[in-house]
Amino acid sequence: MFSDKMDQSTELTSQTEIDSAVVHSVKIQETEDLVFNEKHQIFDIAPRPHVELSGHFLRSFAYFTLKHRSPMMLGEMISFLHDYEPKIMETFGSYAHFDLKRICWSLQLLRDEVQENQEFQLFHGKAPDVEDWNRFISTLDEDRNRWFSSVWLHAECYMYRRIWAIFRRSDLLSSYDYFSQKKIDATTSVVKLMRDVIMGMRGMLRSQEKFQRMLKLSLWSNRCDLSINKQAPDAQFLKLMADYESDLLVDQSADVWRVLTEAWDPVYVDIVCDNAGFELFSDLLLAEYLIETGLALKVRFHVKAIPWFISDVTKQDFLWMLRFLRSHKTAEIAAFGRRLRRYMRDRSFVLCDTCYFWTSPHDCSQMKKRLPCLYVSLSEAALVIFKGDLNYRKLLGDINWDYTAPLIECMRGFFPTSVCALRTIKSDIYCGLPICTVEWLSEDDPQWMRTGKKGVIQVAVMHRLSGDALV
Numbered sequence: 463m464f465s466d467k468m469d470q471s472t473e474l475t476s477q478t479e480i481d482s483a484v485v486h487s488v489k490i491q492e493t494e495d496l497v498f499n500e501k502h503q504i505f506d507i508a509p510r511p512h513v514e515l516s517g518h519f520l521r522s523f524a525y526f527t528l529k530h531r532s533p534m535m536l537g538e539m540i541s542f543l544h545d546y547e548p549k550i551m552e553t554f555g556s557y558a559h560f561d562l563k564r565i566c567w568s569l570q571l572l573r574d575e576v577q578e579n580q581e582f583q584l585f586h587g588k589a590p591d592v593e594d595w596n597r598f599i600s601t602l603d604e605d606r607n608r609w610f611s612s613v614w615l616h617a618e619c620y621m622y623r624r625i626w627a628i629f630r631r632s633d634l635l636s637s638y639d640y641f642s643q644k645k646i647d648a649t650t651s652v653v654k655l656m657r658d659v660i661m662g663m664r665g666m667l668r669s670q671e672k673f674q675r676m677l678k679l680s681l682w683s684n685r686c687d688l689s690i691n692k693q694a695p696d697a698q699f700l701k702l703m704a705d706y707e708s709d710l711l712v713d714q715s716a717d718v719w720r721v722l723t724e725a726w727d728p729v730y731v732d733i734v735c736d737n738a739g740f741e742l743f744s745d746l747l748l749a750e751y752l753i754e755t756g757l758a759l760k761v762r763f764h765v766k767a768i769p770w771f772i773s774d775v776t777k778q779d780f781l782w783m784l785r786f787l788r789s790h791k792t793a794e795i796a797a798f799g800r801r802l803r804r805y806m807r808d809r810s811f812v813l814c815d816t817c818y819f820w821t822s823p824h825d826c827s828q829m830k831k832r833l834p835c836l837y838v839s840l841s842e843a844a845l846v847i848f849k850g851d852l853n854y855r856k857l858l859g860d861i862n863w864d865y866t867a868p869l870i871e872c873m874r875g876f877f878p879t880s881v882c883a884l885r886t887i888k889s890d891i892y893c894g895l896p897i898c899t900v901e902w903l904s905e906d907d908p909q910w911m912r913t914g915k916k917g918v919i920q921v922a923v924m925h926r927l928s929g930d931a932l933v
């Protein structure tokens with residue numbers, strides 16, 4: 463009896479001690495955060511209207527990302543490299559061990575820079591984009607050249623470019639894609655779903671209804687990235703697409719259909735890709751539908767020049783996907799892969815040349831000035847489809863627009879041709895939404911915009927003759 467009471471009181475004491483220790487550590491963290499916010503002029507407000515997103519707004523996804531998500535992602539990278547070292551040494555040789563030590567040390571230093579809100583550093587070396595990046599960094603104002611004071615878009619792009627620079631400096635791992643295993647796993651884990659989707663979406667009936675369904679498949683596949691929604695898409699994805707309709711805040715898919723059916727031949731459609739895995743698979747399926755129904759003569763894919771935002775598609779990812787599909791043991795997948803190879807061979811599909819604009823800090827309004835050849839190339843298309851949230855932020859310049867403002871206005875002169883955005887919402891800027899949308903959604907869940915649950919299909923339509931915006 464007594465011993466039981468003893469055990470219980472000991473237990474109580476230890477639980478009480480644990481609780482008070484937790485409370486104490488939370489208080490220490492809160493104090494440290496207050497000191498940090500004071501020192502780095504973090505304002506306890508939400509993002510201000512009509513200015514760029516930035517970590518200096520405490521109540522922003524930018525602050526949460528820079529304070530928590532980015533340091534955590536860098537820590538997870540270091541853990542991955544430790545765990546995966548044997549495999550890397552198998553591929554690159556045992557001396558890769560020394561490169562990995564240096565890389566992990568550099569990633570740790572980068573994480574410290576973020577957490578201490580240090581100034582952005584210039585890049586060294588001879589990569590094709592170094593000069594452009596250094597010119598950009600050098601022209602940043604004093605109040606815009608640190609992690610928490612910069613435009614959020616700039617900070618995030620800079621971080622992923624710094625990661626690439628760390629690997630590029632190594633002797634053996636300079637061309638290693640440190641996100642490739644994640645992207646491969648994200649693909650191999652959805653093979654059954656890919657087969658179901660191929661079977662469920664087969665048939666190339668040229669109809670508005672079928673086109674809209676293909677476009678929505680491409681949209682909702684954007685929920686599957688490796689930084690926000692790390693879990694694989696639901697196995698019942700096709701059946702659930704009907705339920706996703708209630709999450710579609712803007713549906714201009716009918717306008718997109720009209721752009722293509724009224725376009726003059728030859729019709730090119732450009733897809734500025736986002737994530738590898740199920741999203742790339744869905745984009746390839748959409749592209750096949752455009753070719754097979756005659757809605758487009760060519761589909762041109764724009765991918766990233768370097769590993770980007772964990773799951774973004776690089777040229778290597780795109781070519782790996784084509785090989786993976788056509789060599790798969792599942793008949794329907796292999797047949798799809800063989801068709802894709804045919805489209806690549808007859809140039810119905812074009813994988814555009816590596817272009818560093820997409821991994822630069824510049825938003826789309828800068829393209830005409832900084833890379834006019836890309837802008838002209840896009841203008842050859844009848845439609846450019848921008849996939850995902852980061853591309854959306856680049857269209858909007860990471861500016862916190864009135865959420866009812868028209869897309870054409872928010873693109874600030876970027877208008878090479880009709881522009882379509884297929885975006886699941888994973889950051890706190892929007893445009894073209896119906897009045898009261900944000901208030902209503904925020905009442906239910908103040909963080910709804912961070913989940914990718916809601917989506918938009920938006921388009922800015924260019925008049926074929928005048929070049930004016932129609933929608």
Ligand SMILES: O=P(O)(O)OC[C@@]1(O)O[C@H](CO)[C@@H](O)[C@@H]1O
Pocket residue numbers: 527618684687689690736737771849850851852853855886888889
């Ligand atoms: O472009 P995607 O894959 O749809 O999303 C990119 C993203 O995960 O990265 C940023 C936050 O770190 C946001 O723009 C968004 O959440």
